[in-house]
Amino acid sequence: MSCSRCAVSFCCCFTIFVAGIIALIVWSAISGYRLPACSVEDFYVPYLNVTDNSTSVRTNHTLYFDLRLKNREPLVGVSYDDVKVTFFYGQNSSLSTPIGNYSFPKFYQGHGKKARRKALVETYGVPWEAASANVSNGSTVTFRVGLSTRATYESCSDDGGCSYHTYALVQGADIDVDGSGRKVDKQGIRLQSAAAAPQHTCRPVFLGLPVVLYFLVLYV
Template sequence: MADSGGGGGCGRCCCSFILTSGLTALFMWLSLRTSNPVCSIQDIYVPALNKSANSTDATNIYFNLKLDNENKDKGIYYDALNLTFFYAPNKSLPIGNRTFRQFYQGHKKNTRRTGWVETRGVPWEAILNGSAASFRVDLATAVRFKIMAWKTKKHKLVVGADVDVNDHGQKVYKKGIRLRSGAPERGCYRARVGTLVTLIIAVYHLVFLN
């Protein structure tokens, strides 16, 4: 009987160690995991498409780009931001581009980059015959995250979105348009975390509550 009790105590001690190690690993993972910045086009204005202003000779495009760092305690180092614009029917041929130099963004901060892009090769006369037009905006850069006193390795960030413009030369949708990546979302990671938490809770109930 004494041996049986000792074995049970040893087994419970081992399970307790596994549970503690699992919780520690989970909390460390949660504290070190990072989220990419949220990039969005807040505004676009195309004077050449503004029929009421009769400014068809103005072929530049104005843009307002917003970058949100939603990480609670992690800053972001951006490499140069490369914005490329396309006329949507032909997304293989860029009509203009703009580059911004590298910078650092603190946690829970947002940054704006605005300006004009000089366009080329846009069939403005054909576009003006319609009531709306669509442009593609792509953003390419590389980011590193600052976690306390150290920095992560660089990883590429390539996102984009289509932006519809009306016959006033303005963005159709009033809200910002998020630039998204073609890569899958991180939902699989959330599912794994949920599975791990469920497993830890099950072990806790099995060891300590039975």
Template sequence: MSEGGGGGGCGRCCCSFIFTSGFTALFMWLSLRTSKPTCSIQDFYIPALNRSDNSTATRNNHTIRFDLKLDNGMKDKGVHYANISLTFFYNSTVPIANFTVPEFYQGHNKNTHRRALVDASGLPWAEARDAVANGSTLSFKVRLATRVKYKIMVWYTKRHSLVVGGDVVVNDSGQKVNRKGIKLKSGAPDPATQWMRVMPFLIFTFLIILFL
């Protein structure tokens, strides 16, 4: 009788250990998983393409005004951005301007705006003005490249590459057509994100196999 009771106790200990290990692993995964910040263009204005303003100062203003929004949606992790490189393209292929946002830290569940003017000396201005004068819209592309590391409690993860882009359509007012912010997206799936999605399934599958 005593031997049987000891075996049952051992079995209960094993079950308890397995459950504890599984839930600990799940808790650690939930605590350590990260998500990349969301990047979007909230404002995009090219004064020289505004047909309603024919002043000499405006016509000779060869700049692009933009508002870049960076959104950290994580409630318990901060994000440190290395220098952010922005490249602007005309017709999505011709590079016309570059701009660098200095590195900075962004706190939990925060959003940050970086507004600036960039000199678009590479834009074929005569061609662009003729296009909007005929009622056409122009397509520009914004490409963002940086490296980010995440702050979990008091330590940082290793750096991760963040490269995203998006198309901005401008009309004859010089403003982007879409009133909403334009989200910059990656052209390739993020392997880390895919792995994070699969991890809970793997943990529970492992627990079920142990009990079979």
């Protein structure tokens, strides 16, 4: 009798698990997809490193950044168009001109996967002496990172039919830099959406747990 109950419980749990996966796929197809999570993991401006007075640093007008992109969809891959990254000096980028830009070629990212993109960017128009004076006095200066691309999700059924959902991905974040030349925040800085776009945080997979518990109590 006990074995029979175990078999029934296992079958119920397996059925609910499969149904949950199917519901997740259908929900994603109907409701849309969560946009990728983008963050700046490292940011370094050599000129603002006040501990290094070498000629190579005093004439270095580049910045280095390490960008992380994560596909937050567990069952669907995403294709990025060329990823354009633009840099500004100061918090209010709408009132300032870009000081540098970089572009990564288009690429595909598997479901739930992460990718890193790193580059050294030559800058222009930065008030270097004023910025250096600020960080030398113990203050910080702010750079802004802006990202723009398009993310396309492809969902295919067993019969070979596929549907495509494309979203504009426009995000940005302020990066505070101190006298070390590095960003103050030691953690990755999450880029926030600068334009309205669907970001669904509710998923039916979370509804599966109460249902599973209900059947376990009922049949065990």
